[in-house]
Amino acid sequence: MRLCIIRKIVISTFVCLFLSSGVSRSQAYRFRNYGIENNLPGEVVYTLNQDQSGYLWVGTAEGLSRFDGFDFYKVQFPDSSAERYTTVSHKDKNGRLWFGCNDGTLFYAEGSELKQVSLSGSSGTGFSSILEGPDGYIYAMAQRNPLFRINAAKPAEVSSIMQESDPNMFAACFTTGGNLLIGTQENLLICKLSGDSLVTTEIVEGFDYSRITAISKLTENDSFLIGTDGSGIYKFSPGDGSNQPSRFIGYPGLEFLATSTQNRECCGSGSNRIRSPCPRTGP
Amino acid sequence: MKVNTAIYRFLLFTLLTALIPLPDLFSQAVPGKDENIPYLVTFGKNGETSWGDNDFRSIFFFTIPRDYNRQFYIKVFDPDAGGENDEIQGLWDSRTLFSVYGGKGVDPDKNIESRGLEPDDNFKSGNLLASRVFGNDARYDNGYYAFGPFNPTEGEFNEKWKSYIFKIVCEGVSGDDGNLFRYFLSREAGSDLPIEGANAFTYEYTFRMWNDMKSIAHIYPYVDTGIVSIRQKNFDWDDDGVILVVSTYKQGLPVPISNEDDYAESTIPVEQQEIGKSLDFQFHKKQSSLVRNNNVVVSLKNQRGDALQFFSSPIGGVPVYQPLTRIRKIQKK
Numbered sequence: 001m002r003l004c005i006i007r008k009i010v011i012s013t014f015v016c017l018f019l020s021s022g023v024s025r026s027q028a029y030r031f032r033n034y035g036i037e038n039n040l041p042g043e044v045v046y047t048l049n050q051d052q053s054g055y056l057w058v059g060t061a062e063g064l065s066r067f068d069g070f071d072f073y074k075v076q077f078p079d080s081s082a083e084r085y086t087t088v089s090h091k092d093k094n095g096r097l098w099f100g101c102n103d104g105t106l107f108y109a110e111g112s113e114l115k116q117v118s119l120s121g122s123s124g125t126g127f128s129s130i131l132e133g134p135d136g137y138i139y140a141m142a143q144r145n146p147l148f149r150i151n152a153a154k155p156a157e158v159s160s161i162m163q164e165s166d167p168n169m170f171a172a173c174f175t176t177g178g179n180l181l182i183g184t185q186e187n188l189l190i191c192k193l194s195g196d197s198l199v200t201t202e203i204v205e206g207f208d209y210s211r212i213t214a215i216s217k218l219t220e221n222d223s224f225l226i227g228t229d230g231s232g233i234y235k236f237s238p239g240d241g242s243n244q245p246s247r248f249i250g251y252p253g254l255e256f257l258a259t260s261t262q263n264r265e266c267c268g269s270g271s272n273r274i275r276s277p278c279p280r281t282g283p
Numbered sequence: 284m285k286v287n288t289a290i291y292r293f294l295l296f297t298l299l300t301a302l303i304p305l306p307d308l309f310s311q312a313v314p315g316k317d318e319n320i321p322y323l324v325t326f327g328k329n330g331e332t333s334w335g336d337n338d339f340r341s342i343f344f345f346t347i348p349r350d351y352n353r354q355f356y357i358k359v360f361d362p363d364a365g366g367e368n369d370e371i372q373g374l375w376d377s378r379t380l381f382s383v384y385g386g387k388g389v390d391p392d393k394n395i396e397s398r399g400l401e402p403d404d405n406f407k408s409g410n411l412l413a414s415r416v417f418g419n420d421a422r423y424d425n426g427y428y429a430f431g432p433f434n435p436t437e438g439e440f441n442e443k444w445k446s447y448i449f450k451i452v453c454e455g456v457s458g459d460d461g462n463l464f465r466y467f468l469s470r471e472a473g474s475d476l477p478i479e480g481a482n483a484f485t486y487e488y489t490f491r492m493w494n495d496m497k498s499i500a501h502i503y504p505y506v507d508t509g510i511v512s513i514r515q516k517n518f519d520w521d522d523d524g525v526i527l528v529v530s531t532y533k534q535g536l537p538v539p540i541s542n543e544d545d546y547a548e549s550t551i552p553v554e555q556q557e558i559g560k561s562l563d564f565q566f567h568k569k570q571s572s573l574v575r576n577n578n579v580v581v582s583l584k585n586q587r588g589d590a591l592q593f594f595s596s597p598i599g600g601v602p603v604y605q606p607l608t609r610i611r612k613i614q615k616k
Contacts, residue, residue, distance in 0.1 A: 044354065044434040061434040083440060102386055102410065102437070124387055126410045143410055168411045185382075185414050209378075209416035230415060230428075 039072040041065050046087050051109060052095035059086030059099065066112060077107065078116050090130035090138070092152050098138060100127025106140050106148070108155055117155050121146055129172040133193075141172050141182075147198060163191070163198040173215040175238060176222045183212025188226065188245070190238060206245050207231055311468035312475075313343055313483045314490060315595035320500050322361075322368065322465055322491045324578045327377035327458030333544035334370070335519045335578025339455040341489050342399045342406055344391060345468055346446035347435045348480035356431035356472045357383055357451055360465040365419025370461030370576060375419035377458025383430050384450040385437040386410035391486070392441060397450065398486045400582065400590055406452060412437055416456065429472035446481075461578070463491055484592040487582040492523070492568060494575050500566040502581060503597035506557050510585045513551045515564075517541050518580035524569040532556045534604045535565070541579075561597035 034040050042062030049057050056067040057075070064086050065072040077084055081103070088100045097109040104124040106117040117140075125143035133139050138150040145166045151157035163169070163182070171183035175190075180198065182189040188204040207228050214227035218235075226234040226245055234245035314320035323343075326336040345357065361368050364377040388408030391397045399406030413430040417423060430451075438447030455462065468483065470476040488502050504513075517526060520541040527535040532554045541547040564581065568574065583591040 042434075042436075043352070061436045083436070085436065126386060168414075185411070186416060209418075211414055229413060 034067075034072070039065075041072070041074055042085075046085065047089040047099075049089040049091050049097055051091070051097050055112075057089060057097055057099075057109070059089060061085050064099065064114075073112075075112070075114060077105075077114055081105075087126045088128060088130050090132070092132050092138060093136075094152065096152065098130050098140070100130050100140055100142070102126040104142050106130075106150075115155070117148075117150060117158060119148055119158060121160050122148075128170045131172055131174065133174055134178050139172070139180075141169050143168050143170070159196060161193065161196055161198050163200070165200060171212050171215045171227075173217055173224060175217075179238075181215055181224065181236075181238075183215055183226065185211050188212060188215075188236065202243065204236065204243055204245060207234065311345070311477050311481045311483055311595070313466035313468075313595045315483075315503075315597075317503070317597060317601050318501050318595065319493070319498060320490045320502075321493050322463035323453070324370070324461050324463050324489055324491045325379060325453045325455050326370075326461045327364070327379070327455035329457065330372065330377075330455065330459035330461070331544075333519065334372070334461060335491075335521075335580065336455075336461070336489055337518050337580050338402070338487075340399065340406075341453040341485070342397075342487070343451050343466060343483055343485045344389075345438075345449045345451070346441070346444050346482045346484070347438060347449065347468075347478060348446050349435075349440070351435055351478050351480065353470060354432035354434055355478055356429040356433070356469050357449070358427045358429045358467045358469055358472070358475070360427050360467065361423070361425055362415075362428045362462070362464055363417045363420040363423040364458065364460045364462040366421060366424030368425065368463045370463065372459045372461070375458075375460055377460035377462060378416050378418045378456050379462045380414065380416050380452075380454045380456045381428075381430070382407070382414040382452045382454075383412045383433070384409035384452065385412045385433065385439065385447075387439055389450045390439040390441050390448045392443065393439070398590060399452070400486055409439065409450065410437070412449075417462075427467075429469075431472065482598075483595040486590040486592060487580060488593050489578065489580045492566060492574075492577040492579065494573065496568050496570055496573055498568060501601075502564045502566075502593045503561040503595075503601070504564065504583050504591040504593050505561050505598045506553055506559065506591070507585075508558055510553050510558065510591075512553055512586045513562075513591065514548060514584045514586075515551055516546055516548045516582050516584075518546050519544055520547070520566075520579050521574050521577050522569070523574040523577050523579075524567045527565045527567065529563040529565055529604055530554075530557045530602045531560060531605045533562075534606070560599045561594065561602050563597075563602050 042060030044061040045058060047059040058065050058067055064075040066075055084101050084103050086099045087102050090098045099107045104122040106119055107114040123142055123144040127140055127142050129141040131139050138152050140148040146160035146162050149159045149161055167184040169182050173181045180191045182191055186209045189200045190202040191198045191200050208231040210228035210231035212226055213229045216225045222239050223237040226236050233248045236245040323341055325341045326334055326339050328339045359381055364379055365375040386409045388394050389397055394408055396404040397406055397408050435447045438449045441448050467475050468478055468481055470478055492500055515538055518541055522542045526538050526540055528551055529535055539547040539549045
């Protein structure tokens with residue numbers, strides 16, 4: 001009889017634990033892993049973007065593919081270059097996808113195909129950022145000069161913009177006032193577009209000599225999250241007068257910054273972690 | 284019974300032999316383990332060449348075999364200039380920039396300037412994959428900083444070596460202290476896990492000798508086909524003993540040695556038996572008195588003026604002198 005009571009207690013405990021684990025699991029995000037066993041071309045993913053039809057475009061080290069929710073379909077570049085891979089992508093306000101590659105070539109999607117943008121004077125360095133300017137043009141930035149300005153409606157219309165000091169450029173973001181923030185090897189440049197040149201008006205330092213890998217605009221007034229390679233995340237507000245970035249505590253490595261559909265900032269680190277939201281700045 | 288013992292011994296020997304790793308397959312430490320070199324050295328650009336660095340930069344290339352398709356790291360041991368291991372000149376005021384490059388323009392076979400041997404060479408070609416400046420920083424003193432992860436295809440493919448090439452450049456961007464460091468290619472950031480078949484090479488070797496008179500440092504240039512002679516150049520050896528060239532054909536050919544802040548050059552003939560193998564440049568320290576903290580620079584060119592590569596893991600293994608033996612039949616009278 002005593003044994004029976006103990007058994008009932010043990011069973012009840014296990015049932016409670018099982019039910020409570022089910023409740024907590026229902027509140028967590030669910031992840032499903034896709035890899036080369038699911039026909040993903042490569043294991044290293046550089047960029048992801050979703051087109052207007054709902055297809056997910058995945059840029060891997062071994063090529064670009066489209067995912068329809070079930071299978072991955074490899075997308076061929078028009079000239080079938082074997083060594084090329086996509087480093088960045090961007091969806092413009094009209095829903096068109098743009099892809100920048102490691103060899104300094106640029107493409108846009110038309111249906112399920114890629115069309116190449118003709119770029120003259122390319123340095124051949126990989127694209128590090130594609131963004132949309134306040135003027136509606138697409139700006140494609142490679143590591144080195146020039147910066148390309150493309151008419152989104154007529155992609156054949158391309159102009160080159162030279163940055164006077166030709167630094168290595170890794171991330172970019174427009175401010176509300178139309179200035180361009182450029183993340184370099186060790187500092188942040190505040191640049192002004194002036195015709196076919198990009199003039200540096202200010203240099204923001206204080207990133208502990210770390211490469212700036214990502215810049216993301218916060219929803220609040222002209223403030224930015226700055227991600228670095230090895231020195232964590234900073235908040236930068238050019239309008240506050242101090243022009244000094246403030247560092248968040250912890251989080252040494254950062255690969256990307258993004259804004260979720262709920263306008264919450266997500267930060268991805270090189271150690272397979274995604275964090276949201278970002279923490280408060282340190283003292 | 285005796286037969287059983289012999290079989291056991293044979294099996295044990297076979298097992299032990301199988302467990303010993305081959306040096307050219309498993310080592311990507313720079314300097315390599317066969318080289319017996321404690322550190323690479325780069326001084327801040329305000330330093331003096333008489334301290335043993337003629338250009339205040341060091342360029343190494345890593346080769347990742349095509350069949351390796353996982354991510355990897357390039358780790359730098361003691362990247363800061365300060366604390367232990369490094370060479371202070373007054374105050375710790377040096378900053379050292381490490382930059383990792385991949386992509387088009389990196390392969391030194393296709394782009395000679397990528398070797399950075401001439402002062403005006405554009406050796407920063409390719410995509411900058413990672414970089415960081417180090418000063419006197421206790422966080423990295425006597426410890427590692429890992430660049431990466433890198434994907435092998437971010438390098439530039441070299442058909443001859445069937446490998447992707449990456450380049451790491453170390454520059455002394457300010458100050459005058461000597462930064463002593465080592466590299467290691469690893470599959471993981473937190474541990475030293477070599478990549479099978481990977482290797483590292485440079486065209487100009489700037490390194491520190493051990494403060495030990497009995498120690499012999501080795502560097503291993505690869506002799507490619509078509510080479511008939513080599514022009515060797517050593518800098519700032521401080522008259523610290525002798526430099527010998529050993530190969531399967533050469534027992535120990537002495538070469539002229541440099542003194543303080545000067546160069547010594549000479550031409551070394553290459554024999555047919557040495558083609559497609561490595562030479563062993565041996566650095567024997569002076570036995571009469573200890574020369575401390577000796578840094579030296581060595582480079583080689585062939586008869587056409589093309590620079591030779593020093594591999595951290597010698598191609599074909601460490602060369603061993605093989606004396607020519609002839610068997611002469613004695614005629615019976």
